[in-house]
Every structure is written in structure tokens, then in C-alpha cells.
Amino acid sequence: xxxxxxxxxxxxxxxDDLKRRPKxxxxxxxxxxxxxxxxxxxxxxxxxxxxxxxxSCPEPGIPGVIEIVSEARPDPSALDPKSEYFDPKSDPDNxxxxxxxxxxxxxxxxxxxxxxxxxxxxxxxxxxxxRGNRLSVTPLETAEFQFICQLGGIDPKGLASD
Numbered sequence: 001x002x003x004x005x006x007x008x009x010x011x012x013x014x015x016d017d018l019k020r021r022p023k024x025x026x027x028x029x030x031x032x033x034x035x036x037x038x039x040x041x042x043x044x045x046x047x048x049x050x051x052x053x054x055x056s057c058p059e060p061g062i063p064g065v066i067e068i069v070s071e072a073r074p075d076p077s078a079l080d081p082k083s084e085y086f087d088p089k090s091d092p093d094n095x096x097x098x099x100x101x102x103x104x105x106x107x108x109x110x111x112x113x114x115x116x117x118x119x120x121x122x123x124x125x126x127x128x129x130x131r132g133n134r135l136s137v138t139p140l141e142t143a144e145f146q147f148i149c150q151l152g153g154i155d156p157k158g159l160a161s162d
Contacts, residue, residue, distance in 0.1 A: 002043060003145035004050030005128055006066065006102065007136045013065040015052045015104070024104035027067060028137075030075045031097060036137045040072040040098045043139070049105065049159055050140070052146060053082040053128065061113035062148060065159060070101035109153025122147050 006028060008014065018026055031037055048068040054060055074095035077085035088097055117123050127138040140148075149156035 002045070002048045003140040003142060004039075004044065004048060004068070005053050005062075005126075005138050005140055006050055007053045007055040007128070009056045010054045011057070014054065018066070018102070019104045019107075020057065025101055026103075027099045028102050029075050031099065031136060032072060032085065032087065033135060036041045037096070037098050037134055039137055039139065040100050044072060044100050046070060047144065050102075051145075052102075059111070059113055061111050061117070062108065062109040062152065063111050063153070064152070065105040065149070066102045067105045069101050069103045070130075072098040072100050075099040081139065085094050106154055106159060108149075112151045116151065117148070120147070120151075 013026070018024060028040075031040065034063065037042050046069055049100055050066050051062045053062050075085070075097040077083040077099075078087040078090040078095065078097040079092055080086055081088075085097075087097060114128075117126065118129060123129065123144055126140070126144060127133050127135065146156040149159070
């Protein structure tokens, strides 16, 4: 199992929005970065866990845990001229953009804000903390995932799939 951090602006799509969706599941669409697309295509698998990270807002940080619940598949928004994620260069016969479905897994007992993430030497290598990193999806080490779960007040062992 791998671990991930997925960023979204809460005024676009928030953790609470995910929890309100049917089956608490939503396609993670609109990715238009090749490195992130490759993470989805090559590395993400159903059952992987990650964090939903609120970005570009007054208080960036992590409200809880998500699970990857599908294999990567073509992102239909790339082919839809009405979508804000439309890519006129997209080819339906050779889709360049992908998505995965994510599902709500657990709320943190307390929100873990960006300044708190920066305080801990155990998290010094987090890509989200590096200057200039703008990737919307980044991998996490298992130890980082477990440490952040503990900061949020939940036991990461309790998240293991049945």
C-alpha cells in the first residue's frame, strides 16, 4: 500500500463536499500535470490511503483521510468543451488525462494546519513543504502518513483494510 496527499481548494471541492457525495466517493478529476497523471496511472492502487489537503485558503491543512477506490481511468472532463478542465488537444482514442475515484475514510479529531506540519522534523521531507511545489498529488512515506494521523488524533492502524 502506498500513501498520498491530494490537494484541493475548499471553495472548489472540500473534504466536507466529499463526505456529502453519494457513497462518500468522487472522481478526482481535472489533473493537468504529467507527473501527477503518472502517479495515478503507475502508482496509485485501490486501497491506498491518503490525506485530503485544503490548499489556497485562509487555513491550509488536513481535515482527514481518504482512500483510493478505483484504478486510473480516462478523465472525461478533458473531452468536454463545457468543462473548466477541457483540453482541446485531448484525443478520445488515446486519452492523455486520467482520474481516480477517492472516498472519505475518516475525519481527524482535530484539523492539522500547515504551520503545524512545518514544526515537525519528522515531516521535513514532505513535498508539500518544499518551496515551489505545486503538485496537486504527492506521495507520502508510510512513517509520514502514520505521524500525521497521530497529529490528527487517530490511530493509523485502525485504518487498515479489512
